[in-house]
Amino acid sequence: LHPDGSPCTLAVHPFSCASPVRSLLHSPCTPFFFTSLLRSPVKNTTNLFILNLGVADLCFILFCVPFQATIYTLEGWVFGPFMCKAVHFFIYLTMYASSFTLATVSLDRYLAIRYPLHSRELRTPRNALMAICFIWGLSFIFSSPYLSYYQEFQLANLTVCHPIWEISQRKVMDICTFIFSYIIPVLILSLTYVRTIHYLWRSVDPLQDMSESKKAKRKVTRMIIIVAVLFCLCWLPHHLVILCVWFGYFPLNHATYVLRILSHLISYANSCVNPIVYALVSKHFRKGFKKIFICLLHKKAANKVHVAQVMNTVSTLEAELSEVTHVSEALPGRSSVRCRVPAQPWGEAELVGHQQKADGSFITFNVT
Incomplete structure (x- = not known):
């Protein structure tokens, strides 16, 4: 009190x-x-x-x-x-x-x-x-x-x-x-x-x-x-x-x-x-602490590098997508191409295209 x-x-x-x-x-x-x-x-x-x-x-x-x-x-x-x-x-x-x-x-x-x-x-x-x-x-x-x-x-x-x-x-x-x-x-x-x-x-x-x-x-x-x-x-x-x-x-x-x-x-x-x-x-405690701290720093740096690589890959795919879009205009019917980016950063991105046929149906194809 x-x-x-x-x-x-x-x-x-x-x-x-x-x-x-x-x-x-x-x-x-x-x-x-x-x-x-x-x-x-x-x-x-x-x-x-x-x-x-x-x-x-x-x-x-x-x-x-x-x-x-x-x-x-x-x-x-x-x-x-x-x-x-x-x-x-x-x-x-x-x-x-x-x-x-x-x-x-x-x-x-x-x-x-x-x-x-x-x-x-x-x-x-x-x-x-x-x-x-x-x-x-x-x-x-x-x-x-x-x-x-x-x-x-x-x-x-x-x-x-x-x-x-x-x-x-x-x-x-x-x-x-x-x-x-x-x-x-x-x-x-x-x-x-x-x-x-x-x-x-x-x-x-x-x-x-x-x-x-x-x-x-x-x-x-x-x-x-x-x-x-x-x-x-x-x-x-x-x-x-x-x-x-x-x-x-x-x-x-x-x-x-x-x-x-x-x-x-x-x-x-x-x-x-x-x-x-x-x-x-304790010397062993200091060594263990140093190892853990270094591992965390390396992991953080590796994540930054991986994110940068993914962003570069996406930028490259976007450039390719722009080129493919111009090419698709010459195809019969209407066609479109889009970039599918994976949800996980370690996955691979891919280009997916859609083209409309004369009867009105669509076909899907991968652009490599």
């Missing part, structure tokens, strides 16, 4: 308008991100988990950010009771999916580096897909209470989408969300990555340290650690604001209102920076 006073509302617009802009900037990168992973020659568990993280980011940006931005720009809720429940459900569904995926991929990286041989039977694409299904199922269970947490109702001649649970129930729910979606995943991330880094930098085998496989594992682990740290930093202000509301002093005024919007924007930014991290850190 908006706090009293118009100055607070005016200060909100620049921040709230930034959310759709971030969405538009991020959305074009997402198909390239997915295609780069899908075209990767190695369909390993890490690629599948990163792909799942990208799916969660895309769902969050498409189904959550645009609707949430209107809360701070419009006077009331205009999307109906179903979207009131669905939007907040998807917010927490994707948040849980992202945190659980990061925790799972941290375990995957630890096993891949610490026990590369013994973990091969466990770290298979099939098991990774099963783990992804389990992640989304668990995320659905944890976020399902938010289907009844929010409801659309009338308040002071305005339609609003606001929590309807009792304050004590809301407090318990928010604390549980903080514990299961943030504290526990962060603890898992911290424990696994500390042990992983310790093993990588304290390895005593110099030949293994110089191997290409070891270097590749270090780069992938570094990328995942950066993504995990960004997740922790981006979602921390959101959870701190909620905790301050329940356990601290958080009055409704201009400063706290802007602070709450900033916490939302920082959490939204987490879904936008992940592809940037992949592009900066």
